[in-house]
Amino acid sequence: AHLAFAQRGRRLGDPNHGVHIDSNENPLGPCDAARQAMLDMVPKGGRYFFDMQDDLIDLFAKQEGLDRKAVRVYAGSSEPLAYTVLAFTNPSRPLVIADPGYEAPMFAAERTGAKVIKVPLADPKGAATHDTKAMLGAAANPGVIYVCNPNNPTGTCTPRADIESLVAGAPKDAVMLIDEAYIHLCDAPRSLDFVKEGKNVIVLRTFSKLYGMAGIRMGFAVGRPDLMDKIDYFGSNFMPITATAAAIASLKQADLIETRKKITAGTRGETMAWLKGQGFAVTPSESNCFMLDTRRDGKDVLKAMAAKDVYVGRIWPAWPTQVRITVGTPEEMMTFRKAFGEVMAGPAA
Ligand code: PLP
Numbered sequence: 542a543h544l545a546f547a548q549r550g551r552r553l554g555d556p557n558h559g560v561h562i563d564s565n566e567n568p569l570g571p572c573d574a575a576r577q578a579m580l581d582m583v584p585k586g587g588r589y590f591f592d593m594q595d596d597l598i599d600l601f602a603k604q605e606g607l608d609r610k611a612v613r614v615y616a617g618s619s620e621p622l623a624y625t626v627l628a629f630t631n632p633s634r635p636l637v638i639a640d641p642g643y644e645a646p647m648f649a650a651e652r653t654g655a656k657v658i659k660v661p662l663a664d665p666k667g668a669a670t671h672d673t674k675a676m677l678g679a680a681a682n683p684g685v686i687y688v689c690n691p692n693n694p695t696g697t698c699t700p701r702a703d704i705e706s707l708v709a710g711a712p713k714d715a716v717m718l719i720d721e722a723y724i725h726l727c728d729a730p731r732s733l734d735f736v737k738e739g740k741n742v743i744v745l746r747t748f749s750k751l752y753g754m755a756g757i758r759m760g761f762a763v764g765r766p767d768l769m770d771k772i773d774y775f776g777s778n779f780m781p782i783t784a785t786a787a788a789i790a791s792l793k794q795a796d797l798i799e800t801r802k803k804i805t806a807g808t809r810g811e812t813m814a815w816l817k818g819q820g821f822a823v824t825p826s827e828s829n830c831f832m833l834d835t836r837r838d839g840k841d842v843l844k845a846m847a848a849k850d851v852y853v854g855r856i857w858p859a860w861p862t863q864v865r866i867t868v869g870t871p872e873e874m875m876t877f878r879k880a881f882g883e884v885m886a887g888p889a890a
Contacts, residue, residue, distance in 0.1 A: 696826025
C-alpha cells in the first residue's frame, strides 16, 4: 500500500526525452565508486550477504557518532516517513506540517484518519522557513510534527534555534520527524544530535538526492531504539545488496558531498540570478529545488513548458502562481531558460 505514497507524484512525459526537472533528482546519478560497487555485486546476486547491511549501518553510525541501534536502513526515506506517521498519528493525534511542504506525510495520515494541520511558512515572500512557533501552538496533542530541512519545495532552511525550540517545546509524547533528504546540499546544522540526546526525534536521510541513487533506493531512519521498533513493525529492513554496496561506496568518498554540493549550488545560483534578472521572484533555496513565482496560474505554465518538452515540478494549492523548479545540469537549465522565456513572452492562457 505504501507504494501509493510515491506514485502520487508521477511525472509527465517520457523520461528518455526532454528536460526533467520535476522530481528533485540528481542528474549526476551514482558516483563512480558506487557504480563499480554495484557492478561487482551483480554476479553475487544469488547471495543474501546479511553482514554487508550491518557494515553499512556500522559505517554510517561511526561517521555520525551514533549508536548503531539507533540506525535502520530502508529503501529510501519514503517508507520510514510513511511508517512514522502510521505509527504515531491517529484520529485523536494529529499531524502538523508546514505549507507548502512535502506532501507524503499527509498522504500517510489519510490512512490513520489523523487530522492534518497545515501551518503556512513564515515570511513567505522572504526566508520562507518553518513557522515553528505556530507549529507548536497548532495542536494540543500532536502525534507527529514534521519538519523538512531544507524544505521541499522551497529549498529553504529553518534556523537551528527554531528547530531547537520546537524539539524543546513539543508535548513529550509527540514525535518530531525531521526529514533531511536534502541536508547534504546545504551547510545548515544537522539534527542527528537530538537523537543522541535521547529526544523524541526521528531523522530521515536518503541516498536519493546528493548521492544520485533515487532509482537504486537506500536511506536511513535514525531514532531512539524504542521509536525505531514502532516503525519497524510496518516494513522490511532487508535491502538489495547492490544498493547496500553502492551506499557503502558512496559514504567512503570523502569529498563527494562537498564536490556535489558546489556543483548544485553553482547551477542553482546561475539559474536563480537569471530568473531574478528577468524580474521573477524565487525562494532563497540552499537545496536542489526552489519555487518560482510565474505571476500566472502555475498550472498553465506547467502545461506550456511540458508542450516544449521541459517538465518542471508541481504546484502547491497555497501558492497557485508558483512552480517548483529542480536544479538540473547547466545544459538542462539553459534549455529551461529558453523555454521559460518563450512561455512568459506569450499571453497568459
Ligand atoms: N523526503 C523529501 C522531502 C523528499 O523530497 C523526498 C523525495 O522527493 C523523499 C523524502 C523521498 O525520497 P526517497 O524515498 O527517494 O528517499
